[in-house]
Amino acid sequence: MIRAAIIGLGWWGKIITKTLEKSEKIRVVAAVEPNESVGRAFCMESGLLYLPSYTAALEEDLDAIILTTPHRFHEDQVIQAANSKKHVFCEKPLSLSLESATRAVKACVMNDVVLGIGHERRFEPPMQLVRKLLQDGALGELLQIEGNFSQNKLLKLPPDNWRLSRAGAGCGPLTATGIHLLDMALSLGGGAQSIYASNKALATSFESGDSFSSHITLANGAVASINALLATPFYSRFAVFGSRGWIEIRDKSHVEAPTGWTVLSSLGEQEPTMVEYPATDPVLANLEAFATAARQGSQQSYPIPIEELLNTVDAYEAAYESTLNGQIVHLGSRPKLL
Numbered sequence: 001m002i003r004a005a006i007i008g009l010g011w012w013g014k015i016i017t018k019t020l021e022k023s024e025k026i027r028v029v030a031a032v033e034p035n036e037s038v039g040r041a042f043c044m045e046s047g048l049l050y051l052p053s054y055t056a057a058l059e060e061d062l063d064a065i066i067l068t069t070p071h072r073f074h075e076d077q078v079i080q081a082a083n084s085k086k087h088v089f090c091e092k093p094l095s096l097s098l099e100s101a102t103r104a105v106k107a108c109v110m111n112d113v114v115l116g117i118g119h120e121r122r123f124e125p126p127m128q129l130v131r132k133l134l135q136d137g138a139l140g141e142l143l144q145i146e147g148n149f150s151q152n153k154l155l156k157l158p159p160d161n162w163r164l165s166r167a168g169a170g171c172g173p174l175t176a177t178g179i180h181l182l183d184m185a186l187s188l189g190g191g192a193q194s195i196y197a198s199n200k201a202l203a204t205s206f207e208s209g210d211s212f213s214s215h216i217t218l219a220n221g222a223v224a225s226i227n228a229l230l231a232t233p234f235y236s237r238f239a240v241f242g243s244r245g246w247i248e249i250r251d252k253s254h255v256e257a258p259t260g261w262t263v264l265s266s267l268g269e270q271e272p273t274m275v276e277y278p279a280t281d282p283v284l285a286n287l288e289a290f291a292t293a294a295r296q297g298s299q300q301s302y303p304i305p306i307e308e309l310l311n312t313v314d315a316y317e318a319a320y321e322s323t324l325n326g327q328i329v330h331l332g333s334r335p336k337l338l
């Protein structure tokens with residue numbers, strides 16, 4: 001059993017802690033939360049040790065740190081965990097720039113600790129099926145990807161919340177939800193060559209925007225259109241089109257409370273089919289994969305390769321740049337840092 005401290009008991013920190021109560025592989029035993037009354041109350045209810053600071057967590061005899069803090073803290077907190085020889089699971093995005101993410105990765109590599117990342121959508125059975133169908137050639141050559149991951153949960157936040165500001169959330173709809181499908185598309189397509197994106201606040205006054213759309217040229221020349229909205233009810237669809245078939249995944253609910261997927265596909269000469277997938281828990285699967293890799297002390301055992309983790313931050317940063325300057329951003333011209 002990996003014993004972990006969770007840092008940040010906001011929305012997602014609480015979800016992860018409760019999720020891991022089911023695990024035989026990794027358990028949250030301590031927490032840090034600067035909002036002391038919230039932190040103490042949750043720790044009391046969940047049987048966790050409440051710690052007064054991040055430094056105190058790093059001094060505890062624990063195997064791992066789970067970071068569910070605002071994005072701007074991720075780099076420093078990953079580096080501090082790594083320097084304290086603790087495996088670290090960081091919520092997405094790892095950071096808001098490739099340089100910053102690379103510094104965090106380097107600290108983990110140098111300290112020989114495992115780095116996990118909150119891209120749990122990779123652990124959904126239909127997403128794993130898509131990957132297999134592409135690898136087996138059943139979809140033929142990858143031609144196009146369409147993804148849309150939208151929700152309106154942030155509408156209830158106060159206007160000064162960090163998730164609504166550019167300083168805190170960068171390109172808001174992309175860091176909130178779109179990045180999961182960006183990560184998936186890049187992973188299937190071998191990274192991005194170029195990105196053109198736009199992000200506007202059409203229905204809200206969110207400084208970090210509420211309507212994101214992007215057009216990405218992938219490594220093999222295929223294209224991905226990844227979109228995300230923060231002012232429409234929950235919607236999530238990921239569709240992959242190949243020269244021999246297509247597959248479309250529709251999520252029935254947000255991953256915080258998974259209820260399964262509807263998967264439509266058409267392969268070769270077969271009639272299109274529709275299959276209902278029962279709920280699984282991708283957040284649990286991701287953290288258990290991290291725990292297994294940490295137990296083995298092997299980054300290679302973790303299913304999300306470091307290079308892909310950096311590809312996603314690189315593409316995020318390029319997309320954000322494109323939303324600000326209105327230009328196509330070519331990733332090949334960006335420095336490779338690792």
Ligand SMILES: NC(=O)c1ccc[n+]([C@@H]2O[C@H](COP(=O)([O-])OP(=O)(O)OC[C@H]3O[C@@H](n4cnc5c(N)ncnc54)[C@H](O)[C@@H]3O)[C@@H](O)[C@H]2O)c1
Pocket residue numbers: 007008009010011012013032033034035054067068069070071073091092093118119120175176255
């Ligand atoms: N994987 C997913 O599907 C998913 C879903 C939601 C959020 N997230 C990620 O989780 C992270 C947190 O998001 P959230 O929505 O829970 O935010 P939140 O604002 O609800 O929670 C963040 C918590 O961190 C605490 N905090 C702030 N600064 C801190 C510090 N220096 N040290 C320790 N704690 C600190 C805050 O008090 C707050 O309780 C983000 O990176 C976000 O992208 C991931």
